[in-house]
Amino acid sequence: MSLSAPVAAEPQPVRVAGSYRRMATLFFANRLAVTGLVILAALLVFCFLGPLIHHTDQTHTNLSAANLSPGTGGHLLGTDDVGHDVLGRLMIGGQTSLEIGVAAGLLATLIGTVWGAISGYAGGWLDALMMRVVDAGIAIPALFLLLVTATILRPTVGVQILIIGCVSWLVPARLVRAEALSLRSRDYVQAMKAMGGSHRRAVFRHIIPNAIGTVVVNATFQVADAILLIAYVSFLGLGVPPPKTDWGGMLSKGISYTYDGYWWLIFPAGVAIVLVVCAFNAIGDGLRDSFEVRLEGR
């Protein structure tokens, strides 16, 4: 044992690096995942670099140029009911959707990971109690809770991120807890505790890093869900206040003009939401598949 240990320890880092490289290879061999990555990159460029090329005024209204159809007056996608250029609006609306979605998705993942890791590691009555809180949270649909809080607080970008993050951490909490339950009885966690390691160290240095696959995969799905959630809230009229907007809010304004046939107020924003959610889900699927294969290789 004492002789073989250093020998076995040596190739360890090489194998880890190799397994990540293998994971990347697998991910990039997954056509769906790569398509998702390309779509996401294209959307990011469109939303954040687009306004540098396509200059539009998105703060002042211009009612004389309202509801122009696409192509007129140099507006590639027409204008909305207060004269904003729709193409430019799609860019700044996308910025809001993506910023809120990514930040809220990450915040939810962070809260859920810590909650789930502590719950699973603790076990016993504390675990049972913490999981019942999660059950209670799951029973209250996030959309309803968001509408209630949106009427209490003014829904700025920061507030939206905080609230969505605080209502959608329940799924990652469950997933990470399941991992933590199996990880806490592993030898290395037991050994660390026998050497006098603290609970905090066990959770943050051993449980969470070893559940990172689940966490990363789930984070991409969380972002997709957060983008959908923010779109729903805005569509129902309680999104970020004007002149800011997001894709759901754009669609919400477009609904009043359905019968005028102003399709450019509905379809660009709708398709953008579908595209970005598909992209994140595809990336998540790809990551999950490559993580699974990596773990099988162990």
Add this chain to the structure above:
Amino acid sequence: MTRFLLKRIGQAVVVIFFVTVIVFLLLHSVPGGPAHGILGPKASPQAIAEFNREHGFDKSLVQQYWAYLNELFHGDLGESYTLNQSVASLIGQRIPKTLVLTGLSTLVALAVAIPLGVWQARRRKGLADYAVTTVVFVGYATPVFFLALVLVIVFTQKTQLLPPQAPQTQSIAGLFADSRALILPVLAGAIATIAAFSRYMRSAVLDNLAEDYVRTARAKGASERRVVWLHIMRNSLTPIVAMLGYYLPVLFSGALVIESVFNYPGMGLLFWNAAQTSDYPILLGAVLVIALATVIGSLLADIVQALIDPRVRGTIK
């Protein structure tokens, strides 16, 4: 089985306790409190103090929570700020209509998704499977409101086949009397859930295809049709039952959006209107009712699953 039942019901009671705490705390964080809501935003400080003393809002948080629980037990959800009616009766009037909407959409969704999932699983990794998977993938990412709008544009604006608005009526019979107007809301709800349901069904059938009992049935000479549609199908329905219980919050969220798009007179529309007027007793009453329905729904789903599936029953301690 009895131990499982008791444990599961005990869990549900604890969950319901947490739900009432969350809703109570939300109700408590409402700006201005109930005094502002009922007396109006310009009420004098004396009137507010008087109101608070009269209704016990000057007591400690724990005492107030206890009073709140007591009211709940008597079916009292408070009074609406704007509609001059008790929240319980408002929700009671609206909830059957929402159940009609979600029930019909779920039935349509299951009628499509179950055969679709089976069909896909049998053609796994074939061209048809990939094609349907792609459609389902996009469907899963499509917000219900966008879907509803596309349906409105196609069926009422472009072709004028169907009315754009849900039946405007007080009674359940009225809903069915105007059944043409019911088609679009139900369709929107159904399409939105078919994606998730068929995905579940597909993987449940795939799991079952690898089971021993399938090989046995085949070895005994059962026709492929019989094996798939009788044996596998029945066993694959168990996870679907379990999923339905946990899917209630999603169904209610869908109803909220669909009711606001089609002006369908259910609980979702009541909630949406209450959000516009900051009518907190309605908002939080509805949240509570939905949460209770979800907790009870998933409890029932777990029990039904244990009853119909001997394998699940076997693992219960």
